[in-house]
Amino acid sequence: MLGVSNLYLCVLSVSFTITDGLVAGQVQLESSYGGSNRTVKLGSSFDFSWNYTGDLNSVEWGTKDREILEVNVTLFTLAIGGHSAANVSQYIGRCLGSWNRQSPGQVKFTLNRIKAVDNQVFIFKFVSDDFAASNVFDVVQLIVKGPPVVEIVPPALSTLRGVPANFTCHVEGFPLPTIKWKKQNGSVEREISANSADFKINSHRGSSQLIVQNASTADSGYYICKASNYVSDTARAFLGVVYPVMYEDHGLCPTSFVATKGESVLMCCPVKGFPPPQVSWELPNGTQLETESTVLHVRVNTESDFGCYRCTARGLEKNFLTANITIHEKKSNTNDTKIILTDGVNFAWEKVQGASNYLIRLLENKFLKENSLLGCGTSTSVEIPYSSLPFKSATEKSKKRQLEVVIEVWAYGNTKIIGDGIRYTNVEIRADATTSTVSLIILLLSFVIYNLQ
Numbered sequence: 306m307l308g309v310s311n312l313y314l315c316v317l318s319v320s321f322t323i324t325d326g327l328v329a330g331q332v333q334l335e336s337s338y339g340g341s342n343r344t345v346k347l348g349s350s351f352d353f354s355w356n357y358t359g360d361l362n363s364v365e366w367g368t369k370d371r372e373i374l375e376v377n378v379t380l381f382t383l384a385i386g387g388h389s390a391a392n393v394s395q396y397i398g399r400c401l402g403s404w405n406r407q408s409p410g411q412v413k414f415t416l417n418r419i420k421a422v423d424n425q426v427f428i429f430k431f432v433s434d435d436f437a438a439s440n441v442f443d444v445v446q447l448i449v450k451g452p453p454v455v456e457i458v459p460p461a462l463s464t465l466r467g468v469p470a471n472f473t474c475h476v477e478g479f480p481l482p483t484i485k486w487k488k489q490n491g492s493v494e495r496e497i498s499a500n501s502a503d504f505k506i507n508s509h510r511g512s513s514q515l516i517v518q519n520a521s522t523a524d525s526g527y528y529i530c531k532a533s534n535y536v537s538d539t540a541r542a543f544l545g546v547v548y549p550v551m552y553e554d555h556g557l558c559p560t561s562f563v564a565t566k567g568e569s570v571l572m573c574c575p576v577k578g579f580p581p582p583q584v585s586w587e588l589p590n591g592t593q594l595e596t597e598s599t600v601l602h603v604r605v606n607t608e609s610d611f612g613c614y615r616c617t618a619r620g621l622e623k624n625f626l627t628a629n630i631t632i633h634e635k636k637s638n639t640n641d642t643k644i645i646l647t648d649g650v651n652f653a654w655e656k657v658q659g660a661s662n663y664l665i666r667l668l669e670n671k672f673l674k675e676n677s678l679l680g681c682g683t684s685t686s687v688e689i690p691y692s693s694l695p696f697k698s699a700t701e702k703s704k705k706r707q708l709e710v711v712i713e714v715w716a717y718g719n720t721k722i723i724g725d726g727i728r729y730t731n732v733e734i735r736a737d738a739t740t741s742t743v744s745l746i747i748l749l750l751s752f753v754i755y756n757l758q
């Protein structure tokens with residue numbers, strides 16, 4: 306095989322023949338690369354240029370045949386007829402050439418956006434106008450260099466203990482850098498061996514994946530990817546290994562509530578944890594439901610809403626917690642005698658010894674949506690006209706002219722509530738019948754008069 310330096314001699318010997326003046330138009334290069342090396346940076350561009358004498362017909366730029374001094378693949382041609390770039394996949398759009406077509410003259414080729422494939426030998430064939438003259442060759446070897454550029458994906462990772470975690474290190478550079486993984490412990494960096502029990506390393510061209518097979522809290526910390534060719538570059542990524550926790554915290558919320566119908570209770574499962582535990586509830590009537598947080602909002606509507614609520618919290622590491630939370634019904638004296646109130650009829654209650662003031666609370670029986678308060682001073686009766694009820698509007702739409710309500714009577718002394726309030730649970734408040742009856746009679750009359758005409 307012919308060495309590069311031999312080729313150089315070959316070029317020289319051709320030139321010598323010409324200077325002997327054997328052929329008049331023989332092309333001569335004033336200086337040549339002569340097979341020497343040129344170092345170029347990945348991504349940069351490189352100019353090949355010559356000054357020449359003689360009658361130049363064309364210059365062909367190509368890759369060199371391994372064995373002989375000849376073009377193997379043509380990349381670009383400068384000719385009397387014009388310039389042409391060849392259709393070679395890795396070189397499309399990267400080759401340029403210029404020639405001032407004088408004698409003596411200048412020729413220049415440019416290779417842009419240097420890639421790894423350009424790390425090879427290029428040959429330039431100078432053809433003379435005179436077919437009797439020999440071709441002149443020049444040869445250059447490009448030595449491509451690209452420092453490593455390293456990136457770890459993801460740059461930070463948080464994982465649960467006991468599961469695998471992985472980082473991928475992407476590396477660019479030429480020559481292709483070698484990749485090493487290291488674990489940082491304080492100021493000490495320890496190389497991770499590819500066949501260790503705790504780690505697995507999958508290497509590919511230009512990337513390497515580090516798998517922490519079973520993350521433990523000791524695996525937390527910085528991992529370093531080091532890539533080296535003629536220089537080195539490193540990148541760091543952080544692995545945070547957390548373990549799930551779940552614990553009871555009875556300070557969070559009470560386990561017992563007292564409420565009456567119509568009230569709301571905000572109960573919670575007495576548990577905290579990371580990640581937040583999954584909480585499910587069993588209601589007093591046996592219904593199961595899940596909540597997104599540890600909180601359950603209960604509106605006490607019916608008798609069956611009192612009782613025991615059981616919450617179950619599930620952590621990630623299969624730990625469970627159950628807790629009972631109870632809603633007790635607020636004790637009060639109830640009076641379930643049927644009471645019907647129409648306009649003009651007072652609602653009356655029993656006098657309480659020592660009371661200086663009474664407070665009346667009205668609760669709509671069926672929906673328990675709203676309630677209203679009436680202050681009554683020392684009198685033991687009050688009129689509650691249907692038209693004054695704040696929650697009648699909902700039922701008015703359905704033309705209902707009566708409401709079932711619960712009335713609570715609370716007696717106040719000078720400084721405090723006296724005894725338990727009395728609940729009247731069976732009260733019906735009706736709209737005055739006369740107004741609607743009157744209008745019905747008027748309507749009937751006008752109907753008769755209309756028909757008589």
Ligand SMILES: *[C@@H]1O[C@H](CO)[C@@H](O)[C@H](O)[C@H]1NC(C)=O
Nearest residue numbers: 309310340341342343446448
């Ligand atoms: C050019 O580079 C090649 C490859 O790196 C090397 O083998 C050769 O010796 C170098 N030639 C010269 C003349 O420096």
Ligand SMILES: *[C@@H]1O[C@H](CO)[C@@H](O)[C@H](O)[C@H]1NC(C)=O
Nearest residue numbers: 335336353354355356357411
């Ligand atoms: C060609 O000649 C010009 C001036 O005559 C000079 O500036 C230039 O550097 C020369 N180029 C080469 C490649 O020798």
Ligand SMILES: *[C@@H]1O[C@H](CO)[C@@H](O)[C@H](O)[C@H]1NC(C)=O
Nearest residue numbers: 368369370371372373377378
């Ligand atoms: C010449 O080019 C062909 C294809 O482009 C390639 O397969 C071959 O290896 C080259 N030969 C030499 C000696 O460089």
Ligand SMILES: *[C@@H]1O[C@H](CO)[C@@H](O)[C@H](O)[C@H]1NC(C)=O
Nearest residue numbers: 390391392393394395397398
């Ligand atoms: C370049 O060559 C490829 C295949 O080698 C072909 O598909 C493409 O059409 C060619 N382009 C031109 C401009 O000739």
Ligand SMILES: *[C@@H]1O[C@H](CO)[C@@H](O)[C@H](O)[C@H]1NC(C)=O
Nearest residue numbers: 466467468469518519520521
């Ligand atoms: C992960 O490590 C823990 C503690 O060392 C061990 O109990 C567990 O079995 C391991 N899991 C796997 C999948 O190897």
Ligand SMILES: *[C@@H]1O[C@H](CO)[C@@H](O)[C@H](O)[C@H]1NC(C)=O
Nearest residue numbers: 469470471472473507514516
């Ligand atoms: C590496 O982690 C990613 C994201 O967490 C995951 O999709 C992928 O399956 C993991 N690969 C291996 C080999 O564990």
Ligand SMILES: *[C@@H]1O[C@H](CO)[C@@H](O)[C@H](O)[C@H]1NC(C)=O
Nearest residue numbers: 488489490491493495523524
């Ligand atoms: C980190 O370094 C400290 C002290 O140098 C050592 O005690 C500890 O075991 C090291 N941890 C790991 C995971 O190697």
Ligand SMILES: *[C@@H]1O[C@H](CO)[C@@H](O)[C@H](O)[C@H]1NC(C)=O
Nearest residue numbers: 588589590591592606609610
């Ligand atoms: C149980 O109670 C809840 C809340 O009051 C209610 O939504 C649900 O319909 C009830 N289920 C049964 C079967 O009564």
Ligand SMILES: *[C@@H]1O[C@H](CO)[C@@H](O)[C@H](O)[C@H]1NC(C)=O
Nearest residue numbers: 613614615626627628629630
């Ligand atoms: C909750 O109540 C049930 C029965 O009502 C009982 O079996 C269970 O032990 C209680 N759980 C707790 C944590 O108090």
Ligand SMILES: *[C@@H]1O[C@H](CO)[C@@H](O)[C@H](O)[C@H]1NC(C)=O
Nearest residue numbers: 640641642644653654655729
């Ligand atoms: C219930 O209230 C009504 C009306 O105030 C009253 O007449 C009746 O005696 C009370 N019943 C009882 C058991 O207190």
